[in-house]
Amino acid sequence: MSGNIITIDGPSGAGKSTIARLVALRLGLRYLDTGAMYRALTLHCMRAAVHLDNPKEIADCIKDVKLSVKLKHEGPMLVFLEEEDVTDKIRTQEVTRNIHYVADVMEVRNFLVDMQRKIGEAGNLVTEGRDQGTLVFPNASLKIYMFATPEVRARRRHTELMQRGAETSYEEVLEDVSKRDYLDMGRELGGLKKALDAVELDTSELSPEQVAESIVKLAKSRLKMQTRKIDKNALEAARRQAEAQKDDSGEK
Numbered sequence: 001m002s003g004n005i006i007t008i009d010g011p012s013g014a015g016k017s018t019i020a021r022l023v024a025l026r027l028g029l030r031y032l033d034t035g036a037m038y039r040a041l042t043l044h045c046m047r048a049a050v051h052l053d054n055p056k057e058i059a060d061c062i063k064d065v066k067l068s069v070k071l072k073h074e075g076p077m078l079v080f081l082e083e084e085d086v087t088d089k090i091r092t093q094e095v096t097r098n099i100h101y102v103a104d105v106m107e108v109r110n111f112l113v114d115m116q117r118k119i120g121e122a123g124n125l126v127t128e129g130r131d132q133g134t135l136v137f138p139n140a141s142l143k144i145y146m147f148a149t150p151e152v153r154a155r156r157r158h159t160e161l162m163q164r165g166a167e168t169s170y171e172e173v174l175e176d177v178s179k180r181d182y183l184d185m186g187r188e189l190g191g192l193k194k195a196l197d198a199v200e201l202d203t204s205e206l207s208p209e210q211v212a213e214s215i216v217k218l219a220k221s222r223l224k225m226q227t228r229k230i231d232k233n234a235l236e237a238a239r240r241q242a243e244a245q246k247d248d249s250g251e252k
C-alpha cells in the first residue's frame with residue numbers, strides 16, 4: 001500500500017459522508033463512498049427485477065455487472081453502471097429501503113471488497129462505510145469510528161425531513177434509524193463494528209466541520225500529513241453537496 005488510507009466507519013446518520021468529504025478536501029485525498037457502491041448494485045438488481053429476497057438471484061444478477069466509480073477529492077464520487085452515470089439515481093428512498101437485501105449477499109460483498117481494495121492500492125484515500133477499518137483495509141494508516149446516539153441521529157434526520165416538507169413523526173424516524181442499525185450491525189460479513197485500533201469520535205454535539213478538523217489534526221500529528229489551504233467557499237460547497245445527496249427520505 002502506497003500513500004495513506006484513512007477509514008471512516010459508523011452507523012447511518014452519524015455524518016460520515018459530509019465529514020469524509022471535508023477531510024478529503026483538506027488533506028488532498030481521494031474520497032471513496034462505499035455505500036454508493038452498494039446502492040448502485042441494489043439499483044442494478046431492482047432494474048433487473050430480481051426477487052430481492054432470493055440471494056442466489058442477486059448473486060447471479062451482479063456476476064457480470066459493469067460497475068465503475070470515479071473518485072475525486074472535490075465533489076461527489078461518480079458512480080456508473082455500464083456507461084450510465086447513476087450518481088443521483090441511487091439516492092431514492094426505494095433504493096435505500098432495498099439495500100439490505102443486496103448488502104447481505106456474500107457474493108456482493110466479495111465483489112465490492114475486491115473492488116475497494118483495488119482502488120486502495122494507489123493509497124491517498126479517505127474511505128467511508130461500515131467495514132472499511134475492520135475488513136477492507138485492516139492496515140489503514142488511521143481508522144475512525146464515528147457515532148452519535150440513535151436519538152441524536154433521528155432528531156437530525158427528522159429536522160431535515162421537515163425542511164423538505166415531508167410529513168413524518170420523530171418516533172417513526174427513530175424507529176427507522178434503529179431498524180437500519182440493527183440490520184447493519186447484525187450482518188455476518190462486513191457488519192458494522194469498531195476496529196480495535198480505531199479512534200472513536202462521538203459526533204452528537206459537534207458540527208461536521210469540528211469533527212473533520214479533529215480528524216485532520218490526527219492525520220497531521222500521527223501521519224505527518226500536510227493540509228491544503230482551502231477557501232471557505234469550497235468547504236461550504238462540499239458540505240452543501242453532501243447534504244444535497246441525501247435521498248428524499250433524508251437518508252444517505
Ligand code: C5P
Binds near residue numbers: 034036128130
Ligand atoms: O453509506 P450509505 O448509508 O449510503 O450506505 C447504504 C447502505 O449500504 C448501508 O445501510 C449498508 O447496508 C450498506 N453498506 C455496507 N457496507 C459498506 C457501506 C454501506 O453494507 N461498506
